[in-house]
Amino acid sequence: MVNIQDFERVGYAPLSAQTMNRPVTTYWQDAWRRLKQNKLAMAGLVVISFIALLALIGPLFSPYSYSDQVLAEANHPPSATHWFGTDNLGRDLFTRILYGARISLSIGVVASFINLTIGIIYGGVAGYFGGRLGSVMMRLVDILYGIPLLLYVILLMVVLKPGLTNIFIALGLVYWLRMAQIVRGQILSLREQEYVLAARLIGASSGRIILRHLVPNAMGPIIVTLTLSIPEAIFTEAFLSFIGLGVSAPMASWGVLASESVAGLRSYPYQLLYPALAISITMLSFNFLGDGLRDALDPRMRK
Amino acid sequence: MEPVLSVENLTVLFHTYAGTVQAVKDVSFHLDKGEILGIVGESGCGKSVTANAIMGLIPSPPGDIAAGRILFGGSDITKMDEASLRRIRGNAISMIFQDPMTSLNPVLTIGTQLTECFLTHHSMAKSAAAERAVQMLKLVGIPVPEIRMKQYPHQLSGGMRQRVMIAMALALDPQILIADEPTTALDVTVQAQIIELMQKLNRELDTSIILISHDLGVIAGLCSRVVVMYAGQIIETASVSELFSNPRHPYTHGLLDSIPRLDEARAHLESIEGQPPDLLSPPVGCAFQPRCRYAMRLCEQAPPLFAPAADHLSRCWLEHEACPHSLPVRGHKAGEPA
Amino acid sequence: MLQYALNRFLSMLVVLLIITTATFVLMHSVPGGPFTAEKNLPESVMKNINERYHLNDPLWKQYTDYLGNVVKGDLGPSFKYESRTVNDIIAESFPVSAELGSLAVLIALILGIPAGIIAALRQNRWPDYLAMFGATIGISVPNFILATLFIYVFALKLELFPAAMWDGPEYAVLPALALAAFPTAFIARLMRSSMLEVMGQDFIRTARAKGLPGYVVIYRHALKNAMMPVVTYLGPLIAAIFTGSFVIETIFAIPGLGRHFVSSIYNRDYTVILGVTVFYSAMLVFLNFLVDIAYAWLDPRIKLDGGKGKQ
Numbered sequence: 001m002v003n004i005q006d007f008e009r010v011g012y013a014p015l016s017a018q019t020m021n022r023p024v025t026t027y028w029q030d031a032w033r034r035l036k037q038n039k040l041a042m043a044g045l046v047v048i049s050f051i052a053l054l055a056l057i058g059p060l061f062s063p064y065s066y067s068d069q070v071l072a073e074a075n076h077p078p079s080a081t082h083w084f085g086t087d088n089l090g091r092d093l094f095t096r097i098l099y100g101a102r103i104s105l106s107i108g109v110v111a112s113f114i115n116l117t118i119g120i121i122y123g124g125v126a127g128y129f130g131g132r133l134g135s136v137m138m139r140l141v142d143i144l145y146g147i148p149l150l151l152y153v154i155l156l157m158v159v160l161k162p163g164l165t166n167i168f169i170a171l172g173l174v175y176w177l178r179m180a181q182i183v184r185g186q187i188l189s190l191r192e193q194e195y196v197l198a199a200r201l202i203g204a205s206s207g208r209i210i211l212r213h214l215v216p217n218a219m220g221p222i223i224v225t226l227t228l229s230i231p232e233a234i235f236t237e238a239f240l241s242f243i244g245l246g247v248s249a250p251m252a253s254w255g256v257l258a259s260e261s262v263a264g265l266r267s268y269p270y271q272l273l274y275p276a277l278a279i280s281i282t283m284l285s286f287n288f289l290g291d292g293l294r295d296a297l298d299p300r301m302r303k
Numbered sequence: 304m305e306p307v308l309s310v311e312n313l314t315v316l317f318h319t320y321a322g323t324v325q326a327v328k329d330v331s332f333h334l335d336k337g338e339i340l341g342i343v344g345e346s347g348c349g350k351s352v353t354a355n356a357i358m359g360l361i362p363s364p365p366g367d368i369a370a371g372r373i374l375f376g377g378s379d380i381t382k383m384d385e386a387s388l389r390r391i392r393g394n395a396i397s398m399i400f401q402d403p404m405t406s407l408n409p410v411l412t413i414g415t416q417l418t419e420c421f422l423t424h425h426s427m428a429k430s431a432a433a434e435r436a437v438q439m440l441k442l443v444g445i446p447v448p449e450i451r452m453k454q455y456p457h458q459l460s461g462g463m464r465q466r467v468m469i470a471m472a473l474a475l476d477p478q479i480l481i482a483d484e485p486t487t488a489l490d491v492t493v494q495a496q497i498i499e500l501m502q503k504l505n506r507e508l509d510t511s512i513i514l515i516s517h518d519l520g521v522i523a524g525l526c527s528r529v530v531v532m533y534a535g536q537i538i539e540t541a542s543v544s545e546l547f548s549n550p551r552h553p554y555t556h557g558l559l560d561s562i563p564r565l566d567e568a569r570a571h572l573e574s575i576e577g578q579p580p581d582l583l584s585p586p587v588g589c590a591f592q593p594r595c596r597y598a599m600r601l602c603e604q605a606p607p608l609f610a611p612a613a614d615h616l617s618r619c620w621l622e623h624e625a626c627p628h629s630l631p632v633r634g635h636k637a638g639e640p641a
Numbered sequence: 642m643l644q645y646a647l648n649r650f651l652s653m654l655v656v657l658l659i660i661t662t663a664t665f666v667l668m669h670s671v672p673g674g675p676f677t678a679e680k681n682l683p684e685s686v687m688k689n690i691n692e693r694y695h696l697n698d699p700l701w702k703q704y705t706d707y708l709g710n711v712v713k714g715d716l717g718p719s720f721k722y723e724s725r726t727v728n729d730i731i732a733e734s735f736p737v738s739a740e741l742g743s744l745a746v747l748i749a750l751i752l753g754i755p756a757g758i759i760a761a762l763r764q765n766r767w768p769d770y771l772a773m774f775g776a777t778i779g780i781s782v783p784n785f786i787l788a789t790l791f792i793y794v795f796a797l798k799l800e801l802f803p804a805a806m807w808d809g810p811e812y813a814v815l816p817a818l819a820l821a822a823f824p825t826a827f828i829a830r831l832m833r834s835s836m837l838e839v840m841g842q843d844f845i846r847t848a849r850a851k852g853l854p855g856y857v858v859i860y861r862h863a864l865k866n867a868m869m870p871v872v873t874y875l876g877p878l879i880a881a882i883f884t885g886s887f888v889i890e891t892i893f894a895i896p897g898l899g900r901h902f903v904s905s906i907y908n909r910d911y912t913v914i915l916g917v918t919v920f921y922s923a924m925l926v927f928l929n930f931l932v933d934i935a936y937a938w939l940d941p942r943i944k945l946d947g948g949k950g951k952q
Contacts, residue, residue, distance in 0.1 A: 008600050146656050238783055239884075265792065276790065402843060409941070457941070
């Protein structure tokens with residue numbers, strides 16, 4: 001039952017009611033929250049961190065070096081003294097895998113960053129200046145995309161001779177195409193965005209526009225592409241090692257370890273197992289993480 | 304005379320990872336034969352969800368018809384199985400959508416997309432279906448229809464695409480056509496053509512139409528009765544003339560006030576301050592209260608529907624018989640949009 | 642359409658020129674010439690070799706000679722095997738690679754496409770999780786590791802299939818599967834995301850609203866649209882199979898062009914390396930061209946208006 005007091009007028013404050021029931025989050029906080037919910041991606045992140053940690057400090061704890069040969073102990077299966085066994089020259093495989101982590105991971109990361117740099121410069125120039133220059137530059141990228149790039153990495157390695165720095169060069173010089181496309185695409189779409197116009201209208205300078213608006217939103221796909229190009233680089237290096245164009249002995253990347261194991265596969269399968277696991281788990285983790293990042297950073301999915 | 308469609312106390316929920324969204328709450332209205340009913344409201348008020356529910360197109364997780372009935376042809380649509388629903392869709396009840404650019408399949412010809420309407424619901428020869436398709440294209444005013452049949456959507460203009468959509472919707476002479484924002488994506492001149500077309504088809508084929516729009520001008524031009532929705536609920540129902548001359552809800556008042564006028568000198572644009580409520584945690588009382596100039600203490604309780612006049616319902620405590628306040632009267636002639 | 646095809650054809654020629662030039666430059670940038678880089682040979686032998694391979698001509702002349710030869714289809718003699726030309730080697734070993742490669746492509750398409758479709762239609766339910774988990778493994782485990790694993794499990798331990806050589810149909814099973822793993826996985830993921838995107842489009846909603854049954858909506862309305870990105874992927878797919886064949890053929894001792902390529906790298910047989918690179922690149926570029934044309938044919942927007950489309 002209603003009584004007359006209920007009809008008493010109350011104040012009118014519509015804007016105070018604007019506080020949304022959900023807390024306001026920034027783009028990054030929201031993305032991080034979504035990423036956390038993706039179990040596979042988080043597992044990938046944890047594994048990568050663990051492997052990186054092992055790569056950094058692991059070798060310090062090992063009593064063996066990666067190159068000490070003790071022929072008497074060649075081809076021993078895993079045991080208490082040699083956790084992963086030994087290879088055909090008596091070298092401790094566990095240590096070699098740890099060092100291999102250093103090499104494979106650093107190749108993955110360094111090559112990807114070289115790609116990133118070249119890609120940002122090329123894509124940035126093409127996107128920012130646009131016009132004929134931009135179109136011609138991107139046409140060139142389209143054309144280059146049609147070439148089997150791995151063949152050229154191989155050729156470069158043949159010419160440059162195997163070795164760690166040369167691998168950085170070969171991978172870095174060849175795989176920047178995708179990053180350039182992404183960067184340019186991002187810049188183009190951002191230039192069109194309404195809010196750049198809005199920012200200009202209220203007088204923000206170009207530099208401020210670029211920094212506060214363009215860059216954070218462009219970062220999403222760039223981060224995803226970077227994360228996903230690391231396993232590609234690791235794979236390419238393993239591939240090169242497998243056909244004899246990788247780092248030079250006695251340095252061991254996981255690819256080298258895998259290819260060395262093939263000869264004794266029937267008798268000593270563990271020599272393949274551990275490098276294979278190392279490569280696969282690392283690549284899997286990066287792929288899960290990259291997929292998760294892609295979903296988390298997708299602005300359309302923001303709720 | 305029995306209404307051709309009767310929606311009773313419809314409630315639709317969506318179970319999302321963030322919680323349960325109450326998209327439509329206790330919505331009731333009816334549609335008479337040959338009538339054009341308008342549903343007005345801003346984005347997110349639940350009008351499209353209601354339309355989808357009538358077609359049985361609410362995806363079943365996460366959507367959930369929690370309560371209510373939709374009566375059509377003696378059966379309840381909410382309880383029908385998929386096979387029965389498919390027989391109705393495109394056949395007895397059709398729908399056209401907002402954006403004709405994206406609503407047609409770009410890799411199939413107009414002819415294919417039109418003839419499949421016939422072929423799905425009746426067994427007939429392809430040539431017979433093609434003939435009827437050409438007739439439909441003529442009916443909606445598309446010139447040289449035989450050529451258009453072989454063309455692809457991207458070769459037609461926006462207005463023509465929307466006409467094709469209407470042709471597909473009316474191909475099987477449905478009893479009800481639901482038009483969800485049919486003119487919103489079109490130029491103003493093309494809008495007028497489409498509205499004219501819909502009027503003509505309503506007259507000639509006696510098709511009942513539910514027109515959903517946020518554009519009051521379009522509603523006024525076409526509909527005989529209007530339902531106003533806000534935050535998933537119906538807050539006012541009346542005939543068009545009654546609604547525009549004597550709106551009995553503060554939200555409707557606000558909507559009408561916000562239409563810019565050419566014949567009055569006004570210093571600024573009126574708008575309704577504030578935002579609609581978050582449907583994840585809907586408010587307990589009247590959903591419009593935070594934005595309402597006339598809010599009272601009583602508004603903390605959810606208002607029922609009152610009947611301030613014959614065939615005129617309003618969900619507002621101001622319409623309570625004991626209420627000492629009332630909405631100001633608008634000084635406009637009956638039937639003229641604000 | 643014709644204009645589009647011509648456009649693409651010209652691009653193809655440009656790419657071929659770039660490829661040939663780049664490969665030539667790379668090969669000749671090995672300091673001191675291919676032979677001196679490797680061993681010390683007596684003067685007279687060097688003189689013969691230089692004359693025979695025109696190594697004393699100025700570089701630009703060597704280049705134009707080479708270009709001329711390539712256009713004629715002559716890729717030159719092998720540096721290491723006195724009596725054989727690069728063309729011979731290719732002619733002999735490419736058919737084997739082509740067989741293996743085609744098998745892998747078929748597997749990738751026949752397994753990958755349905756897997757992707759099913760995953761999309763059963764999104765976030767167990768068929769989706771299963772398919773996508775498998776697909777992620779497929780793109781993460783390098784094919785040569787899979788190959789060696791297959792050999793260990795199926796050939797050495799279970800003795801179901803042979804571990805090497807190419808003497809009959811059972812020899813093709815393990816290598817083809819190893820080669821097809823990555824492309825299958827990639828296609829499955831691609832198909833899934835493409836289907837999901839298409840199923841969310843407005844015209845699918847229209848199709849449903851017309852009362853079309855689910856399977857018609859999928860195969861008549863959704864599939865044709867969803868297949869487009871997969872068609873685009875055909876070019877890179879074949880490239881991946883080519884490069885994959887290098888290691889797979891080596892591991893399984895299959896006498897294909899890939900294995901010859903790898904051994905020519907070990908042997909530093911420069912004309913073979915150069916010739917095979919040009920051959921593979923040219924094939925790929927040509928196949929990409931064909932794929933472009935096929936794609937344009939399938940998409941009426943490009944077919945009828947040369948890619949510009951109305952409004």
